[in-house]
Amino acid sequence: MAEVVLETHGLTMRFGGVVASNNVDFKLRARELRCLIGPNGAGKSTFFKCVTGLQTPTEGEVIMRGVETTHWMPHQIASLGVGIKTQTPNVMDSLSVFENIWLAARRFHAPRNANRKTQEIIERLALGSIARADLGQLAHGERQRVELGLVAVGDPWLVLLDEPAAGMSAEDVERMTEIIHELNKTAAIIIVEHDMQFIRSIAEMVTVFHQGKVLMEDHVDRVMSDPTVRNVYLGKKA
Amino acid sequence: MDLTVIILVEMLYAVASLILISAGLAVVFGMMKVINLAHGEFMMMGGYATITAVNLGVNIFLAMLVIAPIIVGLIGLVVERLVIRHLYGRLVDTMLATWGLSLFFIGLATMIFGNTTTGISTPIPGFAIGNYQINGYNFFIIVVAVLLLVGMLTILKSTRAGLIARGAMQRSDMAAALGYSPDRIYMATFFCGSALSGLAGAVLAPLVGLVPTSGGAYIAKAFITVIAGGPSLIAGLFSSAGFFGIVNQVFTFAISPVIGEVALLLAAVVLLRLLPQGITTKFFKGKL
Amino acid sequence: MPGSLSKDAITIILVTAILTWVMPLIISTYTLTVLIVYGMLGLSLGLIWGFGGILCFGQAAFFGLGAYTYAIAAINIGESTVPMILAVLVPAVFAALLGAMMFYGRLTDVYLGVITLVVTLILFKFINSTAGPQYVIGDARLGGFNGIPGFQTLNIPGRPDDYIWGDSYFYVCAILLALVFFLVSALLRSSFGRVAVGIRENETRISLMGYDVRARKTVLFAAGAAIAGLAGALFANWSEIVTPSLFSLGQSAEIIIWCIVGGLGTRFGPVLGAAGLAYLKFLLGQQTMIDNTLITGLILVLFVLFLPRGIVPALASLWKVSFGRRPLGRIPQHRRMRNRERING
Numbered sequence: 001m002a003e004v005v006l007e008t009h010g011l012t013m014r015f016g017g018v019v020a021s022n023n024v025d026f027k028l029r030a031r032e033l034r035c036l037i038g039p040n041g042a043g044k045s046t047f048f049k050c051v052t053g054l055q056t057p058t059e060g061e062v063i064m065r066g067v068e069t070t071h072w073m074p075h076q077i078a079s080l081g082v083g084i085k086t087q088t089p090n091v092m093d094s095l096s097v098f099e100n101i102w103l104a105a106r107r108f109h110a111p112r113n114a115n116r117k118t119q120e121i122i123e124r125l126a127l128g129s130i131a132r133a134d135l136g137q138l139a140h141g142e143r144q145r146v147e148l149g150l151v152a153v154g155d156p157w158l159v160l161l162d163e164p165a166a167g168m169s170a171e172d173v174e175r176m177t178e179i180i181h182e183l184n185k186t187a188a189i190i191i192v193e194h195d196m197q198f199i200r201s202i203a204e205m206v207t208v209f210h211q212g213k214v215l216m217e218d219h220v221d222r223v224m225s226d227p228t229v230r231n232v233y234l235g236k237k238a
Numbered sequence: 239m240d241l242t243v244i245i246l247v248e249m250l251y252a253v254a255s256l257i258l259i260s261a262g263l264a265v266v267f268g269m270m271k272v273i274n275l276a277h278g279e280f281m282m283m284g285g286y287a288t289i290t291a292v293n294l295g296v297n298i299f300l301a302m303l304v305i306a307p308i309i310v311g312l313i314g315l316v317v318e319r320l321v322i323r324h325l326y327g328r329l330v331d332t333m334l335a336t337w338g339l340s341l342f343f344i345g346l347a348t349m350i351f352g353n354t355t356t357g358i359s360t361p362i363p364g365f366a367i368g369n370y371q372i373n374g375y376n377f378f379i380i381v382v383a384v385l386l387l388v389g390m391l392t393i394l395k396s397t398r399a400g401l402i403a404r405g406a407m408q409r410s411d412m413a414a415a416l417g418y419s420p421d422r423i424y425m426a427t428f429f430c431g432s433a434l435s436g437l438a439g440a441v442l443a444p445l446v447g448l449v450p451t452s453g454g455a456y457i458a459k460a461f462i463t464v465i466a467g468g469p470s471l472i473a474g475l476f477s478s479a480g481f482f483g484i485v486n487q488v489f490t491f492a493i494s495p496v497i498g499e500v501a502l503l504l505a506a507v508v509l510l511r512l513l514p515q516g517i518t519t520k521f522f523k524g525k526l
Numbered sequence: 527m528p529g530s531l532s533k534d535a536i537t538i539i540l541v542t543a544i545l546t547w548v549m550p551l552i553i554s555t556y557t558l559t560v561l562i563v564y565g566m567l568g569l570s571l572g573l574i575w576g577f578g579g580i581l582c583f584g585q586a587a588f589f590g591l592g593a594y595t596y597a598i599a600a601i602n603i604g605e606s607t608v609p610m611i612l613a614v615l616v617p618a619v620f621a622a623l624l625g626a627m628m629f630y631g632r633l634t635d636v637y638l639g640v641i642t643l644v645v646t647l648i649l650f651k652f653i654n655s656t657a658g659p660q661y662v663i664g665d666a667r668l669g670g671f672n673g674i675p676g677f678q679t680l681n682i683p684g685r686p687d688d689y690i691w692g693d694s695y696f697y698v699c700a701i702l703l704a705l706v707f708f709l710v711s712a713l714l715r716s717s718f719g720r721v722a723v724g725i726r727e728n729e730t731r732i733s734l735m736g737y738d739v740r741a742r743k744t745v746l747f748a749a750g751a752a753i754a755g756l757a758g759a760l761f762a763n764w765s766e767i768v769t770p771s772l773f774s775l776g777q778s779a780e781i782i783i784w785c786i787v788g789g790l791g792t793r794f795g796p797v798l799g800a801a802g803l804a805y806l807k808f809l810l811g812q813q814t815m816i817d818n819t820l821i822t823g824l825i826l827v828l829f830v831l832f833l834p835r836g837i838v839p840a841l842a843s844l845w846k847v848s849f850g851r852r853p854l855g856r857i858p859q860h861r862r863m864r865n866r867e868r869i870n871g
Contacts, residue, residue: 052734054730073738075732075733075736075737075738075739076738078734078735078736084734090730090731090734092723092728092731092732093727093728094727095723095724095727099720103720103721103735106717106721107735107736107737111717150731150735154735154736273636321827321831324831325830325831329636330581331830331834333636333639334782334786334826334830335826335827335831337779337823337826338783338822338823338825338827338828338830339823339827340823341776341819341820341822341826342819342820342823342827343823344819344823345816345817345818345819345820345821345822345823346817346820348817348819348820349816349817349820454776458644458647458775461640461643462640465636465637465640496651496652496654496655499651500648500651500652503644503645503647503648503651506640506644507627507641507645510631510633510637510640510641511627511628511631511633511641514631514632514633514637515637
């Protein structure tokens with residue numbers, strides 16, 4: 001069994017009286033690909049934000065490769081070699097594709113290497129034709145792809161993606177899937193996602209969130225055929 | 239004993255004048271998320287309106303409480319139509335444009351009234367408490383501030399316009415979706431805010447020698463009070479004016495007026511560092 | 527930014543040489559000196575606001591601090607070299623402390639504006655109230671609203687009796703501005719500068735990449751203050767007196783106006799805006815028909831409404847349209863749009 005790269009113990013997040021994340025125990029091993037699913041408000045995104053340092057959990061702990069990162073800032077977590085993509089595209093609109101990716105590359109490489117790495121990623125992601133265009137002028141799918149490039153260029157060993165396929169065309173999703181599989185050769189990946197089609201095409205292991213808790217954790221096929229999960233999604237009583 | 243009364247009155251007065259100074263800015267900021275940096279100049283114009291009216295033979299209370307607010311309100315209306323409405327939602331740009339307006343009005347007042355100090359005497363005589371002389375006009379300021387808060391609360395709580403205003407304050411997009419033209423709401427708000435600034439400037443005019451640059455003395459304090467107050471209009475105004483007013487007076491009495499001012503400003507820095515979104519994000523949440 | 531740093535250097539040297547040769551034929555060197563000083567001050571805010579996205583309402587505080595540091599140190603030391611260095615260091619350290627307090631507290635936008643404005647006011651009020659004889663630093667009386675006159679002005683390093691004044695002082699200032707401009711260019715071309723622009727564009731993304739945004743903003747803020755401090759010391763040498771009005775909000779407002787009018791996100795814009803508007807003010811000061819402040823205010827309002835990007839970017843776009851090249855720096859419209867969404871949302 002590969003080493004555990006991310007685990008949480010009793011991760012709890014309260015907003016006033018609302019418990020958005022309730023005592024979540026979670027484990028992820030190296031080079032594993034895991035999808036987090038669940039209906040709206042199930043606590044996936046809160047879990048995501050607590051792990052990435054965008055929010056500080058009320059209770060519990062987050063451990064990455066044996067280091068406790070519970071109260072760390074996002075930049076500290078990212079510096080460990082964790083690639084993060086948030087739900088809404090977080091890119092630098094008035095900088096070019098090259099400049100965007102270069103900035104991410106520069107964090108982990110000297111300038112000369114950063115240039116080379118950036119070129120590599122641009123070729124790998126087939127962004128060559130738009131490398132000099134400003135992000136603000138690009139289509140949604142292209143922006144998502146660039147953001148994935150920002151994440152990939154740092155050679156992360158853990159990648160956290162929040163709804164990477166949202167609002168993308170079928171063609172874009174296909175390309176995205178390829179990139180994610182490629183990333184998965186070297187990194188463990190967590191994907192928060194709604195789109196069942198996309199999940200089926202990409203994942204084996206799925207963790208289902210419901211009302212802030214982990215409802216079940218199993219292979220995608222078994223999860224999909226599970227009556228409880230279906231009911232949660234369709235809103236019926238189990 | 240006498241000293242205690244004096245200090246108490248002075249503190250109340252400091253709080254009241256902060257409330258007066260900030261009310262206009264708070265209304266505009268609370269409703270429209272616009273920081274009007276020409277606020278101090280609106281007050282200055284309120285002062286000039288009062289003095290001019292009094293010199294023309296108008297009763298001073300009529301000049302302060304009616305004429306000045308209306309004149310400044312109308313000036314505000316023109317400003318809103320010509321400048322502010324093009325910049326809604328662009329917080330920093332509005333701040334810059336209104337800063338430009340502030341300079342414009344200083345220049346205008348200098349051209350009209352000259353760069354000399356003018357003033358009127360306070361209409362209410364002072365009296366003595368024990369060995370200390372106290373300014374009777376301070377009580378007037380306190381009364382005006384209290385009436386202002388009560389009036390604002392009543393309007394917001396129990397009138398139709400107040401309800402619309404509260405709705406627009408929380409979700410301007412929803413208010414618009416329900417059929418209330420944000421354009422007209424903003425126009426009305428800016429008129430009211432400017433009128434309040436005019437009122438404040440008018441009421442405070444007898445206490446200061448008025449020069450075209452007088453506004454500068456107010457704007458920073460108003461700005462601080464409003465920002466430190468946070469999202470709730472009246473609770474924010476009251477709590478931050480209370481806090482700063484007391485800090486100011488404690489240090490004024492203990493050391494000197496300059497230190498009092500500096501202490502107020504330092505308190506603002508510390509407060510914002512601790513509660514970056516203002517007092518009412520932590521306390522009095524959800525109040526008006 | 528297209529081109530390379532060595533190209534920048536050549537351009538800067540050429541432009542400086544031409545301007546220092548041509549401009550004195552039109553305007554007196556005495557006036558030009560102060561225009562240069564203001565240009566440097568404009569550049570200091572242009573750096574942190576235009577490239578770092580930090581809107582400082584109190585840039586005048588660092589300017590005044592630099593001037594006062596120079597004056598006080600010069601009186602105590604009697605030679606100008608160390609005071610000049612102190613005038614750069616003191617504002618930088620002060621800004622680093624202030625910046626650390628603000629950025630580590632995650633203050634942004636309006637709140638940043640309030641704090642910087644308040645700090646400027648505190649300094650202004652404090653210095654204004656130091657008229658009494660008990661306020662002394664070494665041999666220097668702070669002098670309250672009267673300011674500090676009669677300090678040692680710039681001399682050739684190590685020779686306190688050889689003053690640099692008049693035309694030679696003008697050339698010194700011009701060379702210093704060129705040098706600062708070059709350093710700013712180098713900074714912006716460095717990785718640090720590029721990350722700073724990234725922070726201006728999207729703070730969250732930069733921190734998710736693993737950069738410590740707080741530390742970088744603090745450093746940039748201090749760099750801007752150092753430049754403002756140098757400008758302050760040069761101003762003190764030019765005017766031979768320092769007064770609290772250097773700290774005033776009016777002064778801060780003017781610096782912001784220079785940047786807006788000249789153009790944010792460019793290096794040249796704030797310098798041009800500062801020198802141009804200061805000269806305009808000088809010309810307007812010679813007439814009495816229309817008040818000076820009124821015109822300054824009107825310019826600001828009109829620019830925010832009609833040319834919010836400023837002159838230099840507008841000219842650059844025009845150039846781009848006519849000759850098909852990319853403009854230098856930019857804060858485009860959609861960024862403003864995004865701000866709108868954020869505030870309404």
